[in-house]
Amino acid sequence: MIPELGHFALACAVALAFAQGVVGIFGPGLRDPRAMTATPLLACSHFAAIGAAFLALVWAGVVSDFTVENIADFSSAAVPLLYRISGVWGNHDGSILLWCLILSLCGLAVALFGGELPASLRARVLGVMGLISGGFLLFTLTVSDPFVRLWPPPLDGAGMNPILQDPGLAFHPPVLYTGYVGFSVAFAFAIAALIEGKVDAAFGRWVRPWALVSWCFLTSGIALGSWWSYYTLGWGGYWFWDPVENASLLPWLTGTALLHCAIVVEKREALKAWTVLLAIATFSLSLTGTFLVRSGILNSVHSFAAAPDQGLFILALLGLTIGGSLLLFAIRAPVLAAAGIYAPISRESALVLNNVFLCAIAAVVFTGTLYPPFANLLFGIQLSVGAPFFNQTVLPLAAPIIIAMGVGPLLAWKRADFYPVVQRLYLAGGVAGVVFLVMVADRHIVAALGLAGGVWVLMSACTDLAQRVQLFRIPLAHSAARFVALPRAAIGAALGHFGFGITVLGIAGMTLAVQSVVVLQPGQSARLGGYVWTLTDMHDAPGPNYTQRVADITVANSSGVFLHLSPSRRFFAAQGTTTNDAAIHTNGFQDLYSVFADEPAGGGAELRLNVQPMAPEIWLGGLIMALGGFFSLSDRRLRVGAPARRKETVAVTP
């Protein structure tokens, strides 16, 4: 019964979403005040309907209702409660429902917090979001229905893929999807602004907080996914350049560019058309990331098996959304004349430079990700583009960004002098130089460049704040007072840059990682990275829905044994598969990583041991970046709606 109610709620949601779309987009044109008041209400009810449908599916998962095909295929009674819930979005149909839920949640947020917006703009924004939501809900309802019943029901479900049974993965999709979908708000604002033909400082002010929220979620989502793959997949790496990973990186790159150029629109009314284009591009890439990859067109570890009609439907939806918005942009962009002018050396130019390079990286990643399927389609060759391609292209393009990141925040708006800024950065440059020389002396060129870059970015972020509070030039108490009075956006920006510097440090440090694969009998030991790793024992241990074989390892340095690691191999009887559970010890600056890979025929244990310098910094940096974003959001200026509170009391009362 409950699944049928959920199915019914889903059908209602489709109708409500299209109503929201049509009323929102055409109402303001007809100057109908009823349309303006109706749209937010439609957005609320649309959210309620999807929420009900989603809850129904979650309920079916929680009580293990195997008459629902989706639950029977991807869950089983033995799966712990957390994974019975997260399993709902661990498959194709459920994940699209979650996607729609988050989209309607964004619509709800615009309806609730958009009170400061002009009523017509709010209606149009909600209208655009309603149309997108309607399209994808229709997809869910017609070709990817999560509520399909199964009769007779199986005694037990097929179970969940063991590697997905992990708390990290339980939260990774919702966080990442919030990031993807959040950009729909920026997109809807851009489309609404194009329809209205007006992009001004206020537009930048409205778009930025939304872009910032989704950017924070996207950053955390990517970091979470990367961390998850690091500690569960047991391969010792953190980024595979897999199409799905690239698909999440693409909107992150353009979203970062969007964040930065929305500042320019807000402060200087320049780069308007570019900002609108970036908003469109970012959401288009988010859509591509979620759906193109999952439709099975790209060959990826992440792709869910999808039927051909699903792929066609998705392609049509993508084509309509992306093509339509680009067409609208092409028609309307000439209206958006730039107002502010600026000198080649200025904050604006630095932000333009940032944008240009970020987009160049995005273009390169896009090419590398989409070339293989196109080559297959057009020339019939099977090839793949892997890490070497991306390392060769992305790293050289990232270098100018890293250099500019140090200088940019210190430049003045409109017209700046270069030399005073460089003078202020002598400390950051000096420390980075010393780091570089020390590492080069050890013949680690790549690591030296990376570490120096990371140090440069985080030192210059600190310099930026120190300059603003005039640290050491006025008494400390005064500096502290100035720090408290600083706009939170400034602290958030510095924190974001600082976090990026930390991530760069982590990535650079990981180039020094060492790895060794050994077969040890109990009592034998191996040497790696200055440590002695000894296999002491192997034993069986019970688990909730698996049995495991544990290898006990002690790690010793010159002063003796200081660490016990227990990597295990888990056997999941329901799927007949085995997974490796890596044992990782971190001291904050170095990970000792061990995987119990196999029990070879000759006895003993096959172990993979890694020493990973600076690995934790990769995700710590991501976390700091996201925190910086959230901190910046708490800035007063971003919470206030329009710049001047023109309370035009147009009669909008029903």
Added chain:
Amino acid sequence: MRTPKKRRLYLVLACGLCFSAAVGLSLAAFSTSLTYFLSPRQVVAKAPAVGQSFRLGGVVEAGSVLTTLAGETPTTHFAVTDGRAAVNVTYTGVLPDLFREGQGVVAIGSMGPGGSFVADEVLAKHGAAYMPKDVEQSLKQAGKWDPKFGPPPDASSWNTMTVKAGS
């Protein structure tokens, strides 16, 4: 740089420079680091130069897996077949959990001097019933299996299975 026009010129120049750098880098990387997918048949017919990286895909031949220990480091020897031809592979490192005889795998590496394929990485990360797309394609071309007709046959039969004439 007094006029807006000249300023715009700077902007366009900077963008042009950056994008030509991006294009140049991509082309350079395309020419060196694209990895082609080859089936064992193609490798046997015309082996790529020693040291040139490519992806070899097929099914692990039944009865071909042998692991030896050199010191403490395990090295695995196995053969990858598409039913027409088989290529010997050596790999040092941790094999994925789903690696077993009869499983579709993709190995990334290059031909070694001894005529066998030296893998840097072996991928078999899909479910047990799943066949990597590339491998499926090459099996189809070898006339051994079409996914339309059910799951792939047992790998022990790959090298002896009769192939329809003309395929």
